[in-house]
Amino acid sequence: MKADNTPTGDDTKSGSPDRTPGKGMFGLPTATALVIGSVIGTGVFALPTALAPYGPISLVAFVLVTVGALALACTFGALSKRVRGSGGPYVYARDAFGDFAGFLNAWSYWITAWAGNAAIVVAWVGYVEVFWNTGHAKAWSIVIAMVGLWIPAVINLSGVRNMAVTQIVTTVLKFVPLLFMATVGLLFIKAHNFGAFNASGTSAGAAISAAAAIALFSYLGIETASVAAGRVRDPQRNVGRATILGTVGCAVVYILGTVTVFGTVSNAALQKSAAPFTDSADAIFGGRWAGQAVAVAAIVSGLGALIGWTLIVAEMPMAAAKDRLFPAAFGRTRKGVPAFGIVSSTLLASVLTAVSYSQFEKVFTTLVLLSVVTAVIPYIFSAGAQLYWLLTRGRQTRWPHLLRDCGVSAVALAFSFWSLAGSGYQAVYYGLFCLLLGLPVYIWLKAARNEYGETPVIPAGEPSMTLAPAGPPQPVAPVDTPVVHTT
Template sequence: MGHPKGAAQSKGKARSKGTPASAEPEARSLGFWTCTALVIGNVVGSGFFLIPAALAPYGAVALIGWVAMSFGAVALALVFARLSRIAPAAGGPYAFTRLGFGEFAGFLIAWGYWISIWASQPAIALAFAGYLESLIPGLQGMKGATTIIALASMWFVAAINLRGVKEAGRFQLAMVAIKIVPFLAIATIGLLWVDWNRFVPINPTGQSFWAALSATAPLTMFAFLGIESATVPAGDVKDPERTIPRATIVGTLVAACLFLFGTMAVMGVVPEATLAASSAPFSAAATSMWGGGAGVIIALAAMLSSLGALNGWTLLMAQVPMAAARDGVLPRFFGETNRNGVPTKGILLSVSLSSALLILESSGVKGLMKVYDFIVDISTDAEMVPYVFCCCVEGILFATLAKREGLFSRRTYIPIATVAFLFSMWTIYGSGPRAGMWGLLLLLAGLPLYVHMRRSRPDSGSAEP
């Protein structure tokens, strides 16, 4: 495994050792606004549109959960921002973990992160399908309509990504620009319609306050998954040392405000029983406040936002295994690209796995929230593991690089890294034993692949353990 002492040699050496896979591309196509749109698009859309319905039974505890998780998300954003300045290399969490802990840990994170992405795609696609069905009620009575719509949305976005990173970035920027206005309206103007009595009692669940708050953790953190998005395609980012940290922090802060005030408006307008059964909670809130026309606009914005999230995650779903494959950690076909520089086989395999998961778990409109909650728990649990490792990597780099390079301030590092680590662990705890079991099994399932990759390498005899 890699040693922290090796990382302490210099900033430049840290970058090269961390990811040899991320050689300089011929042209960097992603700037600050596109990277910020990638963060906002992946975050505001990876769980935002159905989560008010899933949080409905928790009442005001859900809002407290949003506030708490926002602090954790900002702390994680600061962790990723600092790591990206030290090692602005393609692969994001994989690259950072490999830098701090070596090849085997890097493999586990690349494997787990890849799983978390393709496992989360069906939840986003279900949100798209739910809002489309709210616009076309006749679809709700059609057997299998939800599954077919969700599958079609995933493959449509995959086709866009196969055209290249630049095209995917443009699509992402357009989706974020279109969707942000109507949801800002709900999160701001919508507060004037809130019935504050709907938040009494604070904890309507019958559970202890801590148990109820912990139960909201995987749901609220699922919405924040993607704050590291700008770090993953670092090889395609212009001036990555400045662009990635700024985009990460700005995107996370914008998302946190939208989540808290948007959920507050929806829960304060729509009755709890109606909200819990809704497949389009924001559309229901807009219709209640401003009439049917507003509900249609919100539903369209939610659909476009879901497509934007699918697009952004599909981009990351290709980049992480590609970086790992070029380092010899994952099979070579993950790194094989088409004429547009896109890892075609990696995208096709990933979307196929997402499709299989959706088909296996789908059970019609009545079961949409049940399927959604299950997928949320698994994907959140799987992605928290890379987050925990990245917090630990920052600790290693602080111990080895701080004095020589002056990269950290003790007064800011200690609380931020600790908060980010604790929130990640809390989210894993809140996901429950079932999600933890599935997450562990999926992670361990990659071990035979790692052994095979090590044995098949020409330098396996001298490779790091």
């Protein structure tokens, strides 16, 4: 790996325009806060309920998922040093495998982001309803969800600086209470609350695999620093650090916090809980004040995650739009943020949330599994891109380092496939259907490019990062004539 800032490989394929150094950019603290703020949303606050049907065996799955998440974090950190610019998995896949792979990653990740926002806001509603709409009337739940989706959209549309400040504040406010529950709460664990080790009634392997697919949702977002790399100051140094630091911090809080909830709330009660961390705090301290304090932390946490994801949901499509691999409207910016992408994605998340409340009994789990399926596809391509780079361009790397990096990437790739398999047939069906819906879009975009003599439309004032199209066909030189290559 290079330690300097010199582009390596095909860095010119980056999907992000150059930015003035220091202007409207994130340092390491903000980049780390973006990772933690995007990873720790309300998902962790609702996760114990989603894992409760499997019992404590899901903690084994959580540990395995953490190992896989760390492997992915190292993979994203390494890739960010080789391919510069915003876009994360999109630019990595395009650099390694071409335009179509890049488009599939951008499309799949875009679905992940707005479907994940729907899942986050559903969990967020559960904690708001600790104070209001305690009867969980669906109509009011939908209204609360809409408020939770659109406040972050407005904050992002107001400018990058407001988003960055809000992200740091909400990350601190939610991380401290979670860390408290994950440490002090361990002293109040009672063994009988855990229940049967494998409560699912299935084999241990099936239970671990299914629980892992749900647990993976809690780590979605570890790649956000690489997705927004074009906004990070000194990205070759800070993106990898922010990714790994954020993932490790989240892992500690996640595992210990879930153990605390499992050990302080009975398994039967946990399966029915809408706010498991609130119930755990009430069980530890008695009364309702502690649970309400945790609910406030969960509400702040959810808003922070939604603020981060609302930016990320539009960042990758913007990078692809610059390369004419996504509709041009996604490349338009307002106050430095992709306004069309934010508004359109928030609208889609709003529709999905409303439909889910009316169609699915387990709203959170259904949305989680859909998000996991569409997220795992970019993870597979990213791990594959890293392996491809190591095997084709990393030959000058020392053998011990090459073997280490290949091993980490192989773990990340295997983990991603395992998570996909554990998502279940229904989630894979919906995820694959959503992914293939992008094919007509790609055909339309490809037809609008030079292949058919049409001029693609690029937003006014926005530079294109597309590679220059090839010139006219050159005559083939005779066999006995030396060919002179020019640049």
